[in-house]
Structure formats: C-alpha cells, structure tokens
Amino acid sequence: MMVQTMDNYQPILLPGIPDLHKINVYEKHGGYQALRKALAITPEDIIEEVKRSGLRGRGGACFPTGLKWSFMPRDTDKPKYLCVNGDESEPGSFKDRQIFEFNPHLLIEGTVITSYAIGARVAYIYIRGEYEHWVRLMEKALADAYESGYVGEKMSGTLGTDFKVDIYVHRGAGAYICGEESSLMNSIEGKRGYPRVKPPFPAQNGLWGCPTTINNVETISNVPHIIRNGGDWYNQIGAEKHPGPLLIGVSGHVNKPGVYELPTGVLLTDVIYKYAGGVRGDKKIKCVIPGGSSMPPLRGDQIEGVRMDAESLREAGSAVGTAGVIVMDEDTDMVRVLTRITKFYKVESCGQCTPCREGTGWALKVLERIRRGEGRIEDLDLLVSIANNIEGNTVCALGDAAAWPIRHTITRFRDEFEEYIRKTSKLAAA
Amino acid sequence: MFTEEEHRKVQEIRSHYPTAQAAVMSVLHLYQDKYGYISFEGMQYVAELLEIPVEHVLGVVTFYEMYHDHPIGKFHLQVCTNVSCLLRDSDTVLETISKRLGIAPGETTDDGTFTVTEVECLGSCGTAPMMSVNKEYKENLTPEKINEIIDALLAS
Numbered sequence: 001m002m003v004q005t006m007d008n009y010q011p012i013l014l015p016g017i018p019d020l021h022k023i024n025v026y027e028k029h030g031g032y033q034a035l036r037k038a039l040a041i042t043p044e045d046i047i048e049e050v051k052r053s054g055l056r057g058r059g060g061a062c063f064p065t066g067l068k069w070s071f072m073p074r075d076t077d078k079p080k081y082l083c084v085n086g087d088e089s090e091p092g093s094f095k096d097r098q099i100f101e102f103n104p105h106l107l108i109e110g111t112v113i114t115s116y117a118i119g120a121r122v123a124y125i126y127i128r129g130e131y132e133h134w135v136r137l138m139e140k141a142l143a144d145a146y147e148s149g150y151v152g153e154k155m156s157g158t159l160g161t162d163f164k165v166d167i168y169v170h171r172g173a174g175a176y177i178c179g180e181e182s183s184l185m186n187s188i189e190g191k192r193g194y195p196r197v198k199p200p201f202p203a204q205n206g207l208w209g210c211p212t213t214i215n216n217v218e219t220i221s222n223v224p225h226i227i228r229n230g231g232d233w234y235n236q237i238g239a240e241k242h243p244g245p246l247l248i249g250v251s252g253h254v255n256k257p258g259v260y261e262l263p264t265g266v267l268l269t270d271v272i273y274k275y276a277g278g279v280r281g282d283k284k285i286k287c288v289i290p291g292g293s294s295m296p297p298l299r300g301d302q303i304e305g306v307r308m309d310a311e312s313l314r315e316a317g318s319a320v321g322t323a324g325v326i327v328m329d330e331d332t333d334m335v336r337v338l339t340r341i342t343k344f345y346k347v348e349s350c351g352q353c354t355p356c357r358e359g360t361g362w363a364l365k366v367l368e369r370i371r372r373g374e375g376r377i378e379d380l381d382l383l384v385s386i387a388n389n390i391e392g393n394t395v396c397a398l399g400d401a402a403a404w405p406i407r408h409t410i411t412r413f414r415d416e417f418e419e420y421i422r423k424t425s426k427l428a429a430a
Numbered sequence: 431m432f433t434e435e436e437h438r439k440v441q442e443i444r445s446h447y448p449t450a451q452a453a454v455m456s457v458l459h460l461y462q463d464k465y466g467y468i469s470f471e472g473m474q475y476v477a478e479l480l481e482i483p484v485e486h487v488l489g490v491v492t493f494y495e496m497y498h499d500h501p502i503g504k505f506h507l508q509v510c511t512n513v514s515c516l517l518r519d520s521d522t523v524l525e526t527i528s529k530r531l532g533i534a535p536g537e538t539t540d541d542g543t544f545t546v547t548e549v550e551c552l553g554s555c556g557t558a559p560m561m562s563v564n565k566e567y568k569e570n571l572t573p574e575k576i577n578e579i580i581d582a583l584l585a586s
Contacts, residue, residue, distance in 0.1 A: 079448075091512045091551035129459070129496045130552050132565045168446040173455055174495030176550065190451040190486075192493040208448060251514035251555035258556045293513055293551075324555065326514055340516055344550055 052231030092324030291321020
C-alpha cells in the first residue's frame, strides 16, 4: 500500500467514483470485503485494530473511537445499541450529507462492523429531519444492503455468520440539540430532545437504559478502511496524534466553497488558498472559524502555520470541531456575525438549564442593543461575563458552544466592537 | 385518517423499536405529510394509534421545529440566514422573496399559497445562500433564480 502524504493523498471517504452509491459499483470497488474480514476475527480484535489506528471521533469531541467502544460491557443480558449520529446541524458543517449521497454503503458497512465489535443487534442512523432527500437515499441504500444480505436476516446466507444486525434510519424533526448524544437518544426514544445528566454514560445506561455507543457518520465511515488496510496503515495518514482523512467543509467568502477530503494536519491556509480557491476578490481574511460556529474564531493574523488537527488548533486557541471552516473577509461586520451566531444558540437552547436558557437570551439582547446603536463599552465585559457564567454550568455542551464564540469573538475583535459602539452609540461613554 | 397502506407503514415503523413511543416522530411525519399540519385532533389520533398519552404527542410536536400545529402555506419557503448564508448575502434572498410576495418572514400570503420563514442552518453552507421549498433544497440562490423558482411554483 502506498504511503499517503499530503501531496499524493487519494480520498477514501469520498473517492469520486461515479455511481459509488449503487451497491454493485461499491462491491466492484472492494465494498463489503472489510465486513467479511471483520466477521472472521473477534470483536476484541476489531476494537484493538481501531485503537491502533488512532481514529478519533469526527463529531467534534475527537474522543478515541476504539476506547469508546471498549467501554461497552461484555457481560450483560441487556440488548446493546449503536447510534450513528447524522444530525449534522452545526452551522458551517455539511459533510455527512456527502456520505449519505455519494458513499452510503461505506457508512452501512462501517455500521455493521461497529455493531459486531460492540455486540449491538440494532443500530439507528439518526438523520436530521430537514435532510429528507438524504433520508430517502440512505433508505434506498439500506434496502439494497438488506436485499444483498449484508444487513438483517439474510446475513447468514451471504456472510456465513451467526451475527446479524438490523439498521434503521431515524429521522429527526428540527432540533440542533439532538446532535448531542444523550439528547439524540431521547429523540430516538420518541421524547423531547432534552440532554441527560452524565454519568451514567451511554455505554452503561443509554437507549432504553441499555448499553449504547454513539458515533458520528464520518467516524463510522472510516472503520471499513481501517479493517481492510489495518490500523497501522491508517495511523500513517495525516497528523500523528489525530490521524486519518478529514472531511473539511469550507464556506463563507471563498472562491470554491465545498467539502474537501484531506489528511488531518493539512495547513489551514492551504485549505483556504490551495483547495478552496482563496478569498473572493482577493480580499484579506479578517476571521476564520475552523470547526463550525461553536468553535472559537481565529483572527486573520492567527492562522499562519495552523494545521487542521486537534492539537494544532488547540494550540492556536480554537478546536477542530466538525471541521467546518467558515472564512470571513476584511469587510465582514463581526458585531453582526456574533449577533447571528448568538441568536442561533438562543433559538436552539432546549431550555432545560437556566444558565443556557437565560444566558443566551440575555447575551442576544445586549448584542441587539449594540446593533441598534444603544451599546455601552461596558456591555463588552458584560457579554464576556455572561459567557463565563454559562460555560461549565449546564447539563450538556450547548452552553459551552454558545459561550465560546461570544467570549472569543469579543476578546479577539475587541477593537472592532469598541469602534462600532463609539461610532453608533450616544451611550458609548466609559 | 390513515388508509390501509398508511396503517401498514405505521406497523412497519413500530417494528423498528422496542417501544411504541419511539415510533411517534416518524408517525407524526407521516401525518403531517398527509394533512400539512398536526391539529390537536391529529395528535389524539396518533396517540390512539400508538396507545400512548396525547400529552406525550403534544410534547413532541411542540419541541421539534418541523412539526406545525397550525396550517401553513402550500409552499413553505425556509430561508437560511445563519452565518455561512449571511456571509453570502442571505439578506438579498429574504428581500427578493418579501418584495415579490409582499410578506415578511413568519407570514403567509392571504391566499395561503406561500409561507416564508427565516430558519437556522440547513447544512448547505457550501452552496449558500439557500432555502428549502417544502422538502427540496434550492441552493446557490440569486434574485433571478428565486424569481424563477416562484414562477415555477405559481405555474404548478
């Protein structure tokens, strides 16, 4: 196998093979061979291989996937479940839908292998409600996989195995919060999507109180490649501590927005200038949000040398999140951007925890009054204080996701906020 | 109410889960696809079908953005104004639609044909600005394209 470097990287999640979404084309290109290989070894061996690969979750938290799987109890009489998280509602993130559309069988194959590894007999692929078109595409692919005996009752015939798993698509109905894993489980149970208090963790007490693992769509789609080519092969791709391919969605003021599959560790500036065609009108960059709207924004002068992996982005003062890179040129109104982002979290807060429910609304009111020309300079400290009092004080990470952009946008673009207030408000003073 | 075929669909959905309650979201989608919105009578019907409390169905309908508990226009134009679309001028999209139809976001035309709403990110950031028309995504919008879309809807 050729060593994959940045320059000769061949995409494996979205390889651009025509009609790959059709099962016969997928099979012709080696599809479902990893599943055969996986079923010939033990679940423990698969978990070890995935641990060796260094695969980390692609849904935002970068948690080691093999380690997560190993939390599933081996000695239990309860049914076990796998949830595949395709809620994809983070502003700036539009990668999972590419897998649903262009490589659905890779996701299905990964789902079956993962189910075998953790001992699940039922897996749910949770897809956001607005993606109805992609729900239909996944359902079609699933029907074909059932028909060919890669999923469900016919597996023993096709694969000569006792193991079988059923996979169902669960369609959401419009709630960002359902991308949070415990809220997603409540949603599958047919409840309001309120996050649950942790512990207990899903591996102990998940769907219907049973052991459950939740992985992102992109994470699961890496699994067949790891089984086919080995964990050591996968570990050589990209950044040392955060290896593998990464689906990077680039949006905003670039010439060629879209999803680019590149090895982790690619330079953020290469993503923007080499792949996404640079900034429209050759303008300067004012701000880049590297991982979806929840992640701290970087100033244009902070992105040099920064790489798209968990460690490099943390050092730079942000995080990889869902790798949704949002690029803003020098003419962007940061007060407006932050107001819009804050409105999102206010709308999407489930309302369960006071700091998040009240804090997001309060922050939005303050930002709106700044936009109306009624801002005060001390409002900026007030906003940071509100953010600080949301973060860490809620059941789930939505509170943190709301707090980070507020705090970091104001801290990193403070000059612009102050100038905005001084220019527009009679109340500026102080 | 549901036809025999729809009842079979409900049974199929029900078989995916160990509890009846878990089937409620899909059954509500089915109901709304048929009637356009979910009235309280609709919630009672779904509750009876699944043998779960109606309060529970009401809780789900009111939590999730996509369920409507009142009628909306025949064509629902949902314009994303979140950050990636904002950066690519979703203002013009809203303006074009409002001017053409004479309604502001959140309103329905008097003849009940169009409802326009401003919505959160729909996952089309690479093809911004965008809106969805009922279930279909319309991407890389320009004023010309928007007017063509509205013309086509009016002609349909």
